[in-house]
Amino acid sequence: MFYSIINLYSNSFKTIVYDFPGHGKSDRLDRFETDFWFYNAQVANALLEELKLNKVDVIGTSGGALVGINLALENPEKVKTLMADSFEGESPLASYVSTIKEDRENAKQDSNVQAFWRSCHGEDWRSVVDNDTKVNIEFAETYTSFFHKSISELKVPTLITGSMEDEFCSHLDKIYEELRSKNPELKVYIFEKGNHPAMLSNRDEFFELTRKFINEHK
Structure with a gap:
């Protein structure tokens, strides 16, 4: 997923990119942990x-942002700065979860989406996508928050980003405003254009934004 931008970051920083267990080039799992984003923060x-x-x-986008926030909440001594991009706040979006199964089945018929998933996960991409769909539904039925601690406890310097054109959530600005009401130390930047995730659709501007933020906290 990040092959197109890795060099952009590795030219300026020592860069480590990893696949969640069960994803990409990581070993496969029969099922994903229901508390998926907390579990992957432990990983x-x-x-x-x-x-x-x-x-x-730490830079995380979409579900990776949720993992990054959990990591910073649970192990703040490990994280110097956090950039959390294009995520839905503290709780799953009902509008997303309620249609995810049907949306994923329809997406499987799209050759462009197939090619994307195949590039991310290999020839067994269908089982990875199915596990991901299941865990999104199971999580929403089991938990009310992605995090085990309040966002108000997040003390690591954090920049939250997203796009007003995010196709999965059209009101990220309101979600992020609510997060800032709980933790005024959070920095927020919303791109006017670009689809999900902003880290990729606004790659150059996002990189400059994060590089500046990182350098400010050396």
């Missing part, structure tokens, strides 16, 4: 432990 922390890394700059 990210284990990776940092294995690599003996502390005070890293």
Whole structure:
């Protein structure tokens, strides 16, 4: 998913990109953990432990943003700055979850979407997508928040970004405004144009924005 922008970041920073368990080039799982985004924050922390890394700059987009926030909430000593892009706030969007199964089945018939999923996950992309669909539904039926701690407890310098043209959520500005009401230290930047995620649809502007934010907190 990030092949097109990796060089942009690795030319300026030591860059580590990893696939969630069950995704991409990672080992396959029969099913995903229901508390998916918290579990994957634990995986990210284990990776940092294995690599003996502390005070890293974390960039997460979409579900990766939820993982990044969980990582910063649970292990703030590991995170120097956090950039969280194109995510739906603290709770699943009912409008997204209620149609995800039908939307995914329809998307499977689109050759362009098939090519994208195949490039991300390989020839078994269907099982990965099905597991992802199931976990989104299971999570919404089981939990009310993506996070185990309040967003008000997020003390790591954090930049939240998104686009007003995000096709999965047309009111990110209102969602982010609510987050800032709970934690005024959060920095917010909304792009006027660009689809989901803003990190890719506004790649150059997003990179300059994040580079500036990282350098401000060296």
